[in-house]
Amino acid sequence: MRLGSIEAGGTKFVCAVGDEQFHVLDRTQFPTTTPAETLAKTVAYFKQFEDELDALSIASFGPIEIRSQAPQYGYITNTPKPNWPYTDFLGTLKAALNIPIYWTTDVNGSAYGEYVALxxxxxxxxxxxxxxxxxxxxxxxxxxxxxxxxxxxxxxxxxxxxxxxxxxxxxxxxxxxxxxxxxxxxxxxxxxxxxxxxxxxxxxxxxxxxxxxxxxxxxxxxxxxxxxxxxxxxxxxxxxxxxxxxxxxxxxxxxxxxxxxxxxxxxMPVVPENGSATVGNFALAKRLLG
Amino acid sequence: MRLGSIEAGGTKFVCAVGDEQFHVLDRTQFPTTTPAETLAKTVAYFKQFEDELDALSIASFGPIEIRSQAPQYGYITNTPKPNWPYTDFLGTLKAALNIPIYWTTDVNGSAYGEYVALxxxxxxxxxxxxxxxxxxxxxxxxxxxxxxxxxxxxxxxxxxxxxxxxxxxxxxxxxxxxxxxxxxxxxxxxxxxxxxxxxxxxxxxxxxxxxxxxxxxxxxxxxxxxxxxxxxxxxxxxxxxxxxxxxxxxxxxxxxxxxxxxxxxxxMPVVPENGSATVGNFALAKRLLG
Ligand SMILES: Nc1ncnc2c1ncn2[C@@H]1O[C@H](COP(=O)(O)OP(=O)(O)O)[C@@H](O)[C@H]1O
Ligand SMILES: Nc1ncnc2c1ncn2[C@@H]1O[C@H](COP(=O)(O)OP(=O)(O)O)[C@@H](O)[C@H]1O
Ligand SMILES: [Zn+2]
Ligand SMILES: [Zn+2]
CATH class of the missing domain: 3.30.420.40 (ATPase, nucleotide binding domain)
Structure with missing residues (x-):
């Protein structure tokens, strides 16, 4: 099983691929620039693993739309961050990758990582x-x-x-x-x-x-x-x-x-080196697979 | 179906019996005195309906122990109210009445009443x-x-x-x-x-x-x-x-x-005349019956 993690921060993005024990097998990071450039890099990163990847989870800076029935579900909404208001983050990833994708906030990702790390x-x-x-x-x-x-x-x-x-x-x-x-x-x-x-x-x-x-x-x-x-x-x-x-x-x-x-x-967090959200994403991606 | 409600306040107790549409069929109230006297009155009230009553719910002043695994589950714990600290409220009722009994706080009872009243x-x-x-x-x-x-x-x-x-x-x-x-x-x-x-x-x-x-x-x-x-x-x-x-x-x-x-x-509450907790208790008692 291969699981993907996107930790989308206002300063940098961290993308990683892990196994079902939530070990990081590959990892990259790049600065958060425009949505077009940043999401293109993100998609390109996961495209490398397209054949093996089973599911993915995104823990994003916000505010974000999480109501699955809302028209803008999966968007970053009214963020003060320039260029990013009303970006269809989840939709962009779904259009590029044909796997289940979980969508939540950065802090929820970290909370979940701390929960499963114990x-x-x-x-x-x-x-x-x-x-x-x-x-x-x-x-x-x-x-x-x-x-x-x-x-x-x-x-x-x-x-x-x-x-x-x-x-x-x-x-x-x-x-x-x-x-x-x-x-x-x-x-x-x-x-x-x-x-x-x-x-x-x-x-x-x-x-x-x-x-x-x-x-x-x-x-x-x-x-x-x-x-x-x-x-x-x-x-x-x-x-x-x-x-x-x-x-x-x-x-x-x-x-x-x-x-x-x-x-x-x-x-303080149990997961070292700010890794809580990555572990949380792996676990949330795995949960999508039932 | 007959459902019981105990709204246990620091000033007064309100006991009621209702039907599965949460209509009040009978109701009584009395001041909160000592635990022995007040709980005896409560038990005596419900004993009248023993043959018909299917389940009961208690919404109590607190603090109360709600962890079902705790040794003092069902107790009013360290309340400032004289005579009442460490009273086994739920146990007293269970010993007297052989029906399922739900146990929660006064405000949870009211919250549930407002929820089901809509x-x-x-x-x-x-x-x-x-x-x-x-x-x-x-x-x-x-x-x-x-x-x-x-x-x-x-x-x-x-x-x-x-x-x-x-x-x-x-x-x-x-x-x-x-x-x-x-x-x-x-x-x-x-x-x-x-x-x-x-x-x-x-x-x-x-x-x-x-x-x-x-x-x-x-x-x-x-x-x-x-x-x-x-x-x-x-x-x-x-x-x-x-x-x-x-x-x-x-x-x-x-x-x-x-x-x-x-x-x-x-x-403000939808249920009139401070009745939210009674309706909530009826609904919580009914929920115990599955
Ligand atoms: N040792 C420190 N003491 C106090 N503040 C610090 C320290 N190190 C970093 N900071 C502050 O923490 C903030 C960065 O937080 P961080 O969690 O690293 O990044 P971000 O919230 O942008 O993801 C900055 O405002 C920085 O000045
Ligand atoms: N019209 C009012 N305006 C302000 N306070 C009031 C009013 N009526 C009652 N109170 C106060 O509300 C408190 C009683 O609240 P209540 O909800 O009726 O009882 P309890 O909380 O004891 O169950 C008392 O402190 C009383 O002085
Ligand atoms: Zn503020
Ligand atoms: Zn206080």
């Missing part, structure tokens, strides 16, 4: 995957299925209680100002301090402020979904920063809902 | 039911099933962005201070203004502040779950107040996620 007996049937990178979003798996019927979740844009030492920061979300993404996405370091996050030591108080907001988002997910696990990925996340997030989470929750050991509940 | 063709598979009364909580139905595997949701305790005109109010939640419940439950009127909400005219600015918080909770649910409908019940809610909530919701969302007409999306 040994079967340990798999939490409900899991949330947050990315805190250039943008902020979450994929939510509940009882083995993704949440979102009217559309995919947009967890990046929830409002939060402001940190008392951060009341002057307006936030950077073009739609909402100080929503979660507006307060903790990677580029907020430049907006708050005039330099990138990688140059800001963990001893800087801004990291406590960030941890407070991210912990609130984890509390929201906990109180609303009661998932078994919340995984954090993306460039802003590191293990020492996770410790700060766990501390703030414990304070905010104040023992209200049982979640077990925080080192198991709030974690 | 004509079949119009039933939204995903629906959230908020109660804004003495306490605040929500039941969440996603694709026809309740959310919550590790435990039931506790949506009443999410944190919110504070309203600029309300920064001095500490909130009344004993666990968190200014969580949703701490900011908008009925008794916040007494805490803010020294008089009950029923005496505060809708022109008072406090209603705008309340609407802002409740709208934020609706935005959180929308961005996290993408439900098809959000229903609001409880003593604090009225149709003119719903209009304020809709206005605030539109401003906060700022067109970010499509939800259709707000008068259909954010609504």
């Amino acid at each position: 040994p079967e007996a340990q798999r939490p049937r409900s899991l949330v995957y947050f990315t805190i990178g250039t943008g902020v979003g979450a994929g939510e798996l509940v009882n083995g299925d993704f949440l979102g019927e009217l559309g995919h979740p947009e967890v990046g844009h929830v409002r939060l209680k402001r940190h008392p030492d951060d009341l002057d920061f307006a936030g950077i979300c073009p739609y909402h100002g100080d929503c979660l993404e507006g307060l903790v996405a990677g580029p907020t370091f430049e907006a708050r301090l005039g330099k990138p996050g990688v140059e800001v030591p963990l001893s800087d108080h801004v990291w406590d402020i960030m941890a407070y907001y991210i912990a609130q988002a984890a509390v929201q997910e906990t109180l609303m979904l009661r998932p078994n696990k919340i995984v954090f990925g993306g460039g802003v996340i590191s293990e020492p920063f996770m410790e700060k997030i766990r501390e703030q989470f414990a304070q905010l929750m104040n023992g209200y809902a049982e979640v077990g050991a925080l080192t198991d509940y709030l974690t | 004509p079949e063709a119009q039933r939204p598979r995903s629906l959230v039911y908020f109660t804004i009364g003495t306490g605040v909580g929500a039941g969440e139905l996603v694709n026809g099933d309740f959310l919550g595997e590790l435990g039931h949701p506790e949506v009443g305790h999410v944190r919110l962005k504070r309203h600029p005109d309300d920064l001095d109010f500490a909130g009344i939640c004993p666990y968190h201070g200014d969580c949703l419940e701490g900011l908008v439950a009925g008794p916040t009127f007494e805490a803010r203004l020294g008089k009950p909400g029923v005496e505060v005219p809708l022109s008072d600015h406090v209603w705008d502040i309340m609407a802002y918080y409740i709208a934020q909770a609706a935005v959180q649910e929308t961005l996290m779950l993408r439900p098809n409908k959000i229903v609001f019940g409880g003593g604090v809610i009225s149709e003119p107040f719903m209009e304020k909530i809709r206005e605030q919701f539109a401003q906060l969302m700022n067109g970010y996620a499509e939800v259709g007409a707000l008068t259909d999306y954010l609504t």
Whole structure:
């Protein structure tokens, strides 16, 4: 069995072919340029494997249309990314490749990858995957299925209680100002301090402020979904920063809902090197084959 | 077919017997006193119908244990209500009545009632039911099933962005201070203004502040779950107040996620006279019979 994965990010595309144990057999990546050029490269890559490939899954940046009855099912919709609004991503791939293709969001792909990467007996049937990178979003798996019927979740844009030492920061979300993404996405370091996050030591108080907001988002997910696990990925996340997030989470929750050991509940990805979405795509492609 | 409903609130119990069209055939209510007395009255009520009753459903105040594998499955757990912590509610009923019994939260019962009360063709598979009364909580139905595997949701305790005109109010939640419940439950009127909400005219600015918080909770649910409908019940809610909530919701969302007409999306209950949980219980009891 051969399975394909497209991880379509706003900066780069990662395409891969794997086997039914979800091992990567071949992999390529290229920058996200125009839809015509980028999708042509994607198709050309998979054409090489046309005879062997059984199914494929796409985990895409968004917003995307996921309602299978909608006229624009399979499109990237009103994205702020130039050239990409209303691109028929799934349709382009389907026209070129005569195999079943799964279509979901980038964060759902990662959530699914983290779910299947765990040994079967340990798999939490409900899991949330947050990315805190250039943008902020979450994929939510509940009882083995993704949440979102009217559309995919947009967890990046929830409002939060402001940190008392951060009341002057307006936030950077073009739609909402100080929503979660507006307060903790990677580029907020430049907006708050005039330099990138990688140059800001963990001893800087801004990291406590960030941890407070991210912990609130984890509390929201906990109180609303009661998932078994919340995984954090993306460039802003590191293990020492996770410790700060766990501390703030414990304070905010104040023992209200049982979640077990925080080192198991709030974690970094199990799949190394940002590979969660690739593994998730392989598994979602395999699931299409029944 | 005869179906039983127990709506177990912190103030009163409502017990009813209905038919398979969910019509109420008999109904009683009594105050919530000690567990021994209240559950004895409950059992005595249903014993009258023992020969005809096919199944029963309990929608209870909480927190409750809903994990069917947990040793305390069927208990009311660490409730602040005197005498009630760690009461084996379901076990008491099962010992007395030899019929299938469904066990869920009060708000899940109401959510299910609102779901089945709609004509079949119009039933939204995903629906959230908020109660804004003495306490605040929500039941969440996603694709026809309740959310919550590790435990039931506790949506009443999410944190919110504070309203600029309300920064001095500490909130009344004993666990968190200014969580949703701490900011908008009925008794916040007494805490803010020294008089009950029923005496505060809708022109008072406090209603705008309340609407802002409740709208934020609706935005959180929308961005996290993408439900098809959000229903609001409880003593604090009225149709003119719903209009304020809709206005605030539109401003906060700022067109970010499509939800259709707000008068259909954010609504009061369809079932009249606080009957949602009774209808929900009848339907959940019937579902047990397959
Ligand atoms: N060590 C770091 N500390 C804080 N922020 C970082 C760090 N490394 C990268 N970032 C920020 O993370 C963002 C990139 O996130 P990443 O997940 O790598 O990519 P993307 O979200 O674009 O897929 C950038 O805003 C970058 O400045
Ligand atoms: N018209 C009203 N305006 C504002 N608050 C009200 C109004 N009527 C009742 N309340 C408040 O609602 C709460 C009771 O809510 P209700 O849903 O009736 O009961 P419970 O939540 O106890 O089941 C009380 O705090 C009461 O003061
Ligand atoms: Zn936003
Ligand atoms: Zn609280």
